[in-house]
Amino acid sequence: MTSHRITTAEELSEIYGEPAIAALKKELTALTPGYRAMIEASPFVALATSSPEDGIDCSPRGDPAGFVHIADERTIMLPDRPGNRRIDTLRNILVDPRIALLFLIPGLGETLRINGRAEISRDPEILARFEMNGRLPITVLVVHVEKVFFQCSKAIIRSKLWDPAMHVSRGSLPTAGKLLEEATQAEMLAAEYDPWLEERIKQTLY
Known part of the structure; x- marks a missing residue:
């Protein structure tokens, strides 16, 4: 072969x-x-x-x-x-x-x-x-x-990285919390992680 x-x-x-x-x-x-x-x-x-x-x-x-x-x-x-x-x-x-x-x-x-x-x-x-x-x-x-x-x-x-027409809708993919929940086999839950993510990012950005 x-x-x-x-x-x-x-x-x-x-x-x-x-x-x-x-x-x-x-x-x-x-x-x-x-x-x-x-x-x-x-x-x-x-x-x-x-x-x-x-x-x-x-x-x-x-x-x-x-x-x-x-x-x-x-x-x-x-x-x-x-x-x-x-x-x-x-x-x-x-x-x-x-x-x-x-x-x-x-x-x-x-x-x-x-x-x-x-x-x-x-x-x-x-x-x-x-x-x-x-x-x-x-x-x-x-x-x-x-x-x-x-x-x-x-x-x-x-x-077509910079083409706005090709931008992916955020809602079409799992959230960070969903990804984490999947990776940890539900040891960490999206319902607990996602609601505070935006605020955590703001507080720890710099």
């Missing part, structure tokens, strides 16, 4: 061919003015980390556009706000500092990708840069850029 599983880099190269020249030329080791502008316009970034102990993690970060501070052409900083206290990302970084970031910009097809190494800071001066509503972040991630490049708009175009 013939296997259709791809197992070698050579097979991939045979199927996909050589990368486009532009795809290689756009990858840099430092931020250009254009790449800086994209970071400053982004209110949302997904962070990917990994470690032998805790495995792979990808988690969202968001704040008003400009929340990621550009210290210099090879260093960016982003706040870690109050959350669910799982701290999967932070635990991974302690073991393996490698990190990948994907910046989204509402209305724009292109995304920005950064690969680098991160450290966790509690420096009071750094924390003070990210004060929001009178509150400081718990920690700040300092990311040392190793690779940066933009991704073309094809994925956003295909997904």
Whole structure:
């Protein structure tokens, strides 16, 4: 029986061919003015980390556009706000500092990708840069850029991510409480979780 599983880099190269020249030329080791502008316009970034102990993690970060501070052409900083206290990302970084970031910009097809190494800071001066509503972040991630490049708009175009006509009605999917009830096999109930969720989010947003 013939296997259709791809197992070698050579097979991939045979199927996909050589990368486009532009795809290689756009990858840099430092931020250009254009790449800086994209970071400053982004209110949302997904962070990917990994470690032998805790495995792979990808988690969202968001704040008003400009929340990621550009210290210099090879260093960016982003706040870690109050959350669910799982701290999967932070635990991974302690073991393996490698990190990948994907910046989204509402209305724009292109995304920005950064690969680098991160450290966790509690420096009071750094924390003070990210004060929001009178509150400081718990920690700040300092990311040392190793690779940066933009991704073309094809994925956003295909997904129609920014098309309002494609937005999903919240009522068409389970609430957070329903998901929690299902995951815990009714140990935690939606009827007890959902009514206070909006208020809890407001109180703990920053």
